[in-house]
Amino acid sequence: MTILYLILFLLGAGLVACLVERTNANAPRWISLLAFIVATIWTGAIWLGGADPETGFYTTGELSWIPALGINVLLKVDGLSLVLVGLTNILGVIAVVSSWSEISVSRGFFQFNILWVMAGVVGVFCAYDLFLFFFFWEVMLIPMYFLIAIWGHEDRSYAAMKFFLFTQVSGLLMLVAIIALVWLNYENTGVITFSYDELLNVELSGTVASLLMLGFFIAFITKLPSVPVHTWLPDAHTQAPTAGSVILAGILLKTGGYGLIRFTVPLFEEASRDFAFVAMLLGVISILYGGYMAYSQSDFKRLVAYSSIAHMGFILVGVYAFNELGMQGAIVTMIAHGFSTAALFMMAGSLQERLHTREMSKMGGLWVKAPRMGAMTMFFVIASVGMPGLGNFIGEFLVLLGAFKVNVPLTVLATIGIVVAAVYGLSLMQRSFQGTPNAQVATMQDFGFRELSVYAIMIVALVWIGVYPQHVLDLAQPTLDALGIAL
């Protein structure tokens, strides 16, 4: 039940943060920060508590919810879920700190939305009942919508609407697929159940399986996102407040990758195998297209947003390589990208706060004025470019290794994507922090202790994964073994 309490704890903290604003306008952010720190330690404690040797789960929880329809609150945490829950909570801390002084209106409601988004994401990562999964999947949308629509930048209405519409509509396709799956299971066995473990055994004919698989697949690649359903992402990321971008890029996109690994592939193994080439192709297209688009951006945040599309392409390639290396690579990429992109979005937020612009043409030579910010940007640009020794490299390298066994031409194309990443990454660095100092920028306040300590967390995490990825690999391995597919 621990995990259910963790979710309820985050939801409760959100309510408290919202209500306490009346008495003290600064209290909500402290409550939120504290809640995420507690949740992080809590997750750590679950990790240290170790997995049940028989089932491989760290903690499980079951509660009757709608028995008439065979729906239960069924939460289980295995290694993969645990890593992602940990990432969620750490990014929660980072998100709160990154928007520490950015928000001036209704701070309580702002923190409420952050906490509720994160609670929804934790639920998504742990749900073992398809109804519950869908429930959390949609629940995390609403607070995110508010984050963009209320505290976003100039074009927020359009961006928020686009984000919601894409995810909601693709989610409905998944809902139909879920219901159809449950109904087919009912026809076969006479039992109505939404339990993931039960539904793994449904026998499906080829066409039906393909159609249902597509329902899940489309929902997940919309969230990931992959070409051709990526168009919401640049708008949503650019318009969201810093905390919103951090959460979106750092963790919300990962729910798509997680969904592919947890649901699409195991539930429809045959259909997914048949579909693997198309999926990998989409991944490669995303890598190249994302890289190309990133290079052509003049907006700092938009560049990072497009680079996310490219990095997420690797996840698609890795998952559909259908081997252990590829899957492990996809998982490591999810974690590493979570940190590196969160850091870059935070940087974009800090720059916007100081310069009131995201246009790189109005920056230039900023390193001289703020060396700490420059160094930090440099580190995370290099990380996201894929420098060996840092997390992203491990992830993308494993993905390419896995894909190489399956399809050499696609792997070659994906590798070109890494070169493209170096081009746009370094161009980002040059245009903003190097070159001739922009005369219009007189002085710029450098990072203080608050920012540096958050960046330190992310640096440690990336170096840790980069130098000793075994922790993450070990955590994810049992999950991959238990997926029940021959890798």
Add this chain to the structure above:
Amino acid sequence: MTLTDLWVSFPLVVLVGGTLVLMIGVSIVRTHKLALGLTLLTLILSLAAHDIALDHIPEGGYELLGLLHVSGVQVFFNALFLLGAIVTALFAYPYFDARVERCEEFYILLLTATAGAMVVAAATHFASFVLGLEILSISLYALIAYPRQSHAPLEAAAKYLVLSAVASSAILMGMALIYVASGTMAFAEITLSPESGERSYFLLGQALICVGIAFKLSLVPFHMWTPDVYQGAPAVVTGYVATVSKGAVIALLITYVQATEVLSYDGVFYAVVFVAVASMIVGNLLALLQTNVKRLLAYSSIAHLGYLLIAVLVVNSARPELVLETILLYMAAYFIITLAAFGIVNLTSEHETEDNEKLEAYTGLFWRNPLLASILTVVALALAGIPLTIGFIAKFYVFAAGVEGTAWALIWALLIGSAIGVFYYLRLIYTMVKEVQPGATALPRIGNQSVVAVTVLGLLIVVLGVYPTPMIDMIRSIVQASGF
């Protein structure tokens, strides 16, 4: 008339008796508060009488005088009507107290309309169908026009009167034709014998009845009256029209479809499929264009009844229990959500000469009145069918019924309709979270029973959305006992 007959009809007797008492009471003392009190008392007593009636209804329902059939399903609908009427009465008190001089007759009309709805919902015979429908409709004409000094309600009532009369005459003509073909007016006996030469009469009759019903449910292409009437009528009455009058016809539709198996005729079936798809798509598309909240809700209700028709349409291909369960659950959700929606329109327009119905009037409501804005947000999310709200559970059931009935075309229409729907519901939410325009008037401080009623409805939407088990269990036991 046996004693059981009396017990089963007891709720209706109480309601009609209460109406008479109110009528006499009003002619002696005209006090608004007393009228409200008597109305609420009558409605609550009638609700309580249902509990007694339930003890006397055998498994599978009870046939009353060959005109009405009362089972758990009808009791469920009646409970919805009575609760709808109670909420309407609560909303109406402050609304009319500030606007109209003589408010007492409103409550009499409200009670007669509710009685009419109860008769329609239980009808199994053309005679009771027409009687109930006319009692309901005639009360509604007057209810819509009740603030008689204003221009808009009168216009709306005139429109509704003319168009509704046309629909009623279509129904009557259809009945006549069916009577010619089958020689009976009781639903259960209406069949077309294979050797009958009156096939064309029969099908034309069914078509006319379907048209009339589609009109009353404001389904496309018989929806033209809806936005105008919704906009013109006072918000309290609109909420009542949108819920009780439609609920009654839906209840009748279930009985009618089940008894006459009218959907097994291909022509009728595909016509209804067309109507359902058109309602989902057209309703949502036109809602996109609205800048008036009442009109937006009108088109949204058109779309919602289109969704509900999916459940009706799969009656022959899915399990009948699931179909009935879906319809009852959807109706309950629809009642709660719609009443809350119009309750808020009503509350935000207090002390103004016109209803607060322009979309821009809601700009920044979140910062001006967080409670009402939160409830309206919940309502919008529920209408869009987003989880955490009862609207999602309802839509989930429709999906389930559609999948089980393998009605894929209808599911696609539902998907497309929902996608369009998200757009304008979100726009409403976005309007509320925008910054307050300088010069926007602060809302009046409202502290009365209507706020409580709206809050309760808002909470119900969320609580039943998160934990629907009690409601599902109750509906399931009703469905099982009804022997549908």
